[in-house]
Amino acid sequence: MVPLATRNFLRSVNTAVRIHRNMALAAMFSLACACVSAAQAMSVEVALTPAGDVFPALELSQSRSAASGADAAGSGLLRIRFGDLQSAVQVRLTISTPGLRAPSVIDAWVESGTILRPRLEWDSLALRDLRSIRPQVMRVSVVAKGMRPIEQKLRIRVHPLDEALYFVRDGDARIDLGWAFAAWVDPYDPVVDELIELAGLDGTSPVSPPENFSDRIGIARALWVALEKHGLRYADEGAGISQGPEIYSQRVRLLSSTWDDRVANCLDGSVLIASALERLGIGSFLVLVPGHAFVGFYTDSDKREAEFLETTFLGHQAPVGNQAQAETSQRIRRRAVAGFEAARKAGRTRYRSAAPRLDGKHRPDYALIDISMARAYGIMPLAVGRQDGNAYAPAVPDVEPLRKFPVKLSP
Structure with a gap:
């Protein structure tokens, strides 16, 4: 899938240029807002993709930058285009709407054809x-x-x-935005602390992932057992919210x-497991197939071999009602270990079936989203629920050449 048009990505993957070109086809709101003076006339066009719809999660998932003003570009889904100028002028662009930490303000010199892509600083807690x-x-x-101010009110959703x-x-x-699913994977969410503690694992020391296969499988098994102890169950519910013809979105x-x-x-279970594995230093990824998702993780340090978990097995054969309250820790563990092995087996089967289509040619229906x-x-993670929303800024490696997927199944 094609990532959002972020600063790092623009430098490394030129398909992002196509995203920005596609933005030119977005519906225009309130065209030709003009202000006139004796010397200059200026028009302002506001383009929003999708037309009228705003998804704060997309903006929150973009990496923070020390840049400010016109250099602090947003996702590119909101664009302000200036026209009808005879020469460059200095403008102050201000965008405000409920839910922002503060209005977005850009001071910049513009001329006809200049496009500003403001970043909207959404308040995740709000x-x-x-x-x-x-x-x-x-x-x-x-x-x-020297010009009359231009003010525009847009009805948005x-x-x-x-x-x-x-x-x-x-x-x-x-416009393929599938890489944004990684934003829901947050290794430092407070929930991950609780999960790791319940699993009896150490998530406080510097991350030093185990090198061998059996230890990595053991960590994944411990997390699975902890989820079963917590009482997490798979819900067979439709996750799709909008399935076209223009907008495709899914609940996470x-x-x-x-x-x-x-x-x-x-997908909920997959991003939770991936979050905990990432916290413990084990690289993970999400696998998307039509109407479904499952989670994978690398079992070697070279990221060439992997295992997969079919999260539909969470809560498998778990008792309900009074029987659930009477279930002992030992019985939960036995049931959870059996469920984990069933999830591995089903995950491997699902991956074998999907692997031929994880070649980048069958997007957005098939995709492998490597979190790193x-x-x-x-x-970046959405960082919802943490006061220090920008505290988790993982080390961003140089973008490696896109490895050929699929990865190999572990022996």
Whole structure:
């Protein structure tokens, strides 16, 4: 899948250029806002992709930068284009709407054809309880010396943080945003601390992942058993929210919701397990197939061999009601270990079936999203529920050449 148009990604993968070209086909809101003076006239066009819909999770997943002003570019889904200028002018662009930490302000010199891509600093704590699409107004203002201010009010629809936009079709344009699924993988979410502690593992010391296969399998098994102890169950529910023809989005519960509700669809369970494995230094990835997802993790330090877990087995054969309350820790463990092995077997089978289509030619239906590669592309954790929203800034490696997937199954 094609990552979002982040600064790091633009330098390394030239398919991002196609994303920005596709933005030119986005629906335009309130065209030709003009201000006129004796010397200059200026028009401002505001483009939003998808038209009228805003997904704060996309912006929150973009890596933070020390850059400011015009250099602090956002995802590119919101674009401000200036026109009808005879010469360059200095402007102040301000964008405000409920849910932002502060209005987005850019001071820049612009000329006809200049496009600004403002970054919207959403407040994840303010949006974490949003459960449905919220209609609201976005205000766009442009001020230039000697010109009458331009002010524009756009009617937008803000989507909750548990909705992942992964594909947009706009006319002939195709915008693949699937790498953003990695944003829901957050190794330093408080939930991961609880899971690792329940598993009896050490997540406080510097990460030094085990080198051998059996130890890595043991860590994954311990996490699975802990999830069973916590009472997490797979929920056979449709995760798709919008399936076209223009917007394709899917529900991905925030880690806190999955943990508190003790229920997970296939993708919820996959991002939770991947978060814990990443915290413990074991590289992981998400595998997307039509209508389904499962999780994989590397079993060797060279990232050439992997195992897979079919998270639909979470809570498999678990008793309910009074029987569940009477279940002993020993019985839970026996059941969980058996479920883990069944999940491995099913995961391997599912991967063998999907592997021929994980070649990059069958997107967005089939994709393998390597979490470390997503980080290199600039996709960061959402950091929802942590006051220090920017505290987790993982070391971003140089983008390695895209390795040929699929990886090999472990022996």
